[in-house]
Amino acid sequence: MTETLIENGQYNIGHICTGLQCARGLAGRTALRWLPSHGPKRDYTFGDLDLESGRFANVLASLGLVSGDIFFTFLPKMPEQFIAVLGALKARVVCGTLFTNFGEEALLDRLADSGAKAILTRRVFLPKLARIRARLPALKYVLAVDGGAAEGALDLAALMAAAPAEFKVPVTPRNTPSLLHYTSGSTGRPKGVLHCHGSVEGQAATAREILGLKPDDIYWCTADQGWVTGTSYGIIGPWSLGVTQVHYGGGYSAPRWAEILAAEKITVWYSAPTAFRMLMREDPVLFSDIKTSPLRHIFSVGEPLNPEVIAWARRAMGRDIHDTWFQTETGAIMISNRPGLEIRPGSMGKPVPDVTAAVLGKDGRELPPGTHGSLCLRPGWPGMFTAYLNNEAAYKDKFVNGWYHTSDTARKDADGYFWFDGRSDDVINTAGHLISPFEVESALLELPEVAESGVIGAPDELLFEKVVAFVHLHQGFTPSPELELKLRLHVSNKASTIATPQAIVFCEGLPKNKSGKIMRRVLKARYTGAAAGDLSTMEEEA
Amino acid sequence: MTTMETLNEIFRTVFDDAALQIKPEFTADDVAGWDSLSHINLILAVEARFKLRFNQKELLTLKNIGDLHRTIEEKLKTGK
Numbered sequence: 001m002t003e004t005l006i007e008n009g010q011y012n013i014g015h016i017c018t019g020l021q022c023a024r025g026l027a028g029r030t031a032l033r034w035l036p037s038h039g040p041k042r043d044y045t046f047g048d049l050d051l052e053s054g055r056f057a058n059v060l061a062s063l064g065l066v067s068g069d070i071f072f073t074f075l076p077k078m079p080e081q082f083i084a085v086l087g088a089l090k091a092r093v094v095c096g097t098l099f100t101n102f103g104e105e106a107l108l109d110r111l112a113d114s115g116a117k118a119i120l121t122r123r124v125f126l127p128k129l130a131r132i133r134a135r136l137p138a139l140k141y142v143l144a145v146d147g148g149a150a151e152g153a154l155d156l157a158a159l160m161a162a163a164p165a166e167f168k169v170p171v172t173p174r175n176t177p178s179l180l181h182y183t184s185g186s187t188g189r190p191k192g193v194l195h196c197h198g199s200v201e202g203q204a205a206t207a208r209e210i211l212g213l214k215p216d217d218i219y220w221c222t223a224d225q226g227w228v229t230g231t232s233y234g235i236i237g238p239w240s241l242g243v244t245q246v247h248y249g250g251g252y253s254a255p256r257w258a259e260i261l262a263a264e265k266i267t268v269w270y271s272a273p274t275a276f277r278m279l280m281r282e283d284p285v286l287f288s289d290i291k292t293s294p295l296r297h298i299f300s301v302g303e304p305l306n307p308e309v310i311a312w313a314r315r316a317m318g319r320d321i322h323d324t325w326f327q328t329e330t331g332a333i334m335i336s337n338r339p340g341l342e343i344r345p346g347s348m349g350k351p352v353p354d355v356t357a358a359v360l361g362k363d364g365r366e367l368p369p370g371t372h373g374s375l376c377l378r379p380g381w382p383g384m385f386t387a388y389l390n391n392e393a394a395y396k397d398k399f400v401n402g403w404y405h406t407s408d409t410a411r412k413d414a415d416g417y418f419w420f421d422g423r424s425d426d427v428i429n430t431a432g433h434l435i436s437p438f439e440v441e442s443a444l445l446e447l448p449e450v451a452e453s454g455v456i457g458a459p460d461e462l463l464f465e466k467v468v469a470f471v472h473l474h475q476g477f478t479p480s481p482e483l484e485l486k487l488r489l490h491v492s493n494k495a496s497t498i499a500t501p502q503a504i505v506f507c508e509g510l511p512k513n514k515s516g517k518i519m520r521r522v523l524k525a526r527y528t529g530a531a532a533g534d535l536s537t538m539e540e541e542a
Numbered sequence: 543m544t545t546m547e548t549l550n551e552i553f554r555t556v557f558d559d560a561a562l563q564i565k566p567e568f569t570a571d572d573v574a575g576w577d578s579l580s581h582i583n584l585i586l587a588v589e590a591r592f593k594l595r596f597n598q599k600e601l602l603t604l605k606n607i608g609d610l611h612r613t614i615e616e617k618l619k620t621g622k
Contacts, residue, residue, distance in 0.1 A: 037569075037571035038571065076574070100574060100575060101575055101577060101579075101580070103558070122574065124559060124562075124574040125574065127559065127560060127561065128558065249571070250571045251570055251571060251576075251577060251578075252578065481586075481590060482590055484586075485583070485586050485587055485590055488583050488586065489555065489556060489583055489587070492556075492558075492579070492580060492583055493558040497575060497577055497579040497580040497583075498577075498579060500579050500580075500582075500583065502582075
């Protein structure tokens with residue numbers, strides 16, 4: 001575990017997670033224990049992953065993809081997801097991972113902006129891709145894991161069968177682009193956050209020092225691979241250390257999750273506050289076996305962790321939950337209530353080693369303890385993103401006077417613990433997913449009934465924030481349950497299910513400032529009953 | 543059109559898959575995109591199409607599409 005990660009200048013993540021582990025004598029160790037939603041489990045050793053990812057790298061090469069080209073997976077959690085990501089990285093092809101709940105507009109935004117050349121998916125998603133394919137001239141190849149030849153896709157199984165397993169991984173310098181995750185902003189289209197192979201240093205270090213992974217651990221990260229946690233800590237961190245991972249192909253199920261924790265003898269578990277809050281509602285008897293199980297640590301990421309959740313875990317499982325904070329852009333954990341540090345329930349914890357964090361005021365100066373301000377990081381940590389794809393201006397805007405601005409707001413207490421406040425922009429954090437109000441508003445405006453809309457995030461006990469849409473209808477249309485359903489389904493199928501408004505408020509006109517911009521903070525105040533603040537720039541409402 | 547055929551139409555609309563062919567034994571793990579949020583869309587769509595309302599207890603006992611189908615049929619028959 002303390003062996004050198006980088007040998008002979010080789011930063012290639014695909015190699016480090018597979019070939020390097022084999023070279024260290026771990027070829028026969030289980031890397032992936034795959035638990036499908038139905039059917040028997042299957043183990044993949046590091047040797048298996050090395051061969052299969054090598055085969056996939058050869059598949060991409062045979063299609064003409066070269067270093068720097070962009071490839072996406074559009075898959076649920078399944079073995080092919082991991083093999084494809086590792087294989088693409090071996091070939092130095094940039095790999096993006098897409099949530100399968102994305103609608104066609106969300107897919108189009110990401111595939112068009114990146115100029116992706118190939119995508120790997122399932123047959124069931126081919127019709128969605130077919131509807132946007134004409135607007136994706138750069139997309140040469142659509143591969144399907146389960147056939148798809150009749151629908152015009154390339155059959156992955158046939159390609160893999162024809163490809164050799166041996167692939168010579170080119171020496172990959174630290175700054176070589178690796179993974180691409182899109183993240184939402186409050187305005188404009190989602191931005192492609194580009195990472196480089198050198199990020200493996202940060203992910204390995206935090207997996208070892210914060211998650212506390214040890215060689216014999218059995219680790220379970222419930223995050224989807226569409227999320228940065230799913231790649232940084234569901235692929236790279238643990239496998240770069242030779243640790244066995246369990247991955248489950250089913251959705252949320254309290255009895256099944258409790259069974260996995262106990263039966264698979266999970267020692268380190270990484271999940272999200274929304275999931276913990278759902279588990280809190282279950283019968284505590286479900287978790288009684290965990291008290292005597294080898295589970296050593298539980299970690300949480302994605303949204304602030306309520307003190308009640310920590311108290312529940314202590315009661316129900318006899319374990320602490322350690323909060324971690326990071327962003328798509330940071331690539332690795334930056335702040336944490338890590339084991340060994342006294343947990344202050346409700347706080348984010350303290351910066352991890354080699355990370356400098358501060359709360360800055362509007363003048364860019366560090367604020368005294370207890371004062372609310374902008375959460376910023378000193379650039380230069382391993383794992384830091386290297387670009388917003390095709391958007392250099394937005395990238396530069398994130399760095400001011402030697403600080404990276406996270407767009408989160410926080411305060412620091414006198415003992416150096418950070419406490420999350422919220423966002424400094426309008427981005428909505430629902431169940432750990434960042435949703436752009438702009439994307440939801442754009443989807444709603446496509447419907448003939450909608451004249452204008454304003455979308456906000458409102459506090460929610462389960463999801464942290466829920467998406468709320470204020471909708472002003474064109475003349476001649478009236479609110480009805482049927483119309484509400486139509487709006488929900490449209491957002492779900494165009495943007496994503498996670499962006500679906502949980503509440504729709506029909507209204508006559510929306511508050512705007514004198515430039516005509518919708519004042520979302522006024523809508524939020526109206527919904528939550530809070531004070532609206534300064535209204536001097538607001539136009540009279542219609 | 544039978545209840546199952548209507549239900550299939552609803553599933554196709556909610557999950558944006560014109561070729562989807564549901565089966566009674568299907569659960570959320572068998573339909574691409576069937577997560578907790580699209581489940582709410584599904585229930586709302588079923589209620590609107592069949593003009594019925596589910597209570598919390600009924601929703602909690604649904605384990606698969608067959609259960610959903612049976613519950614709809616019973617409610618249509620009894621008018622509750």
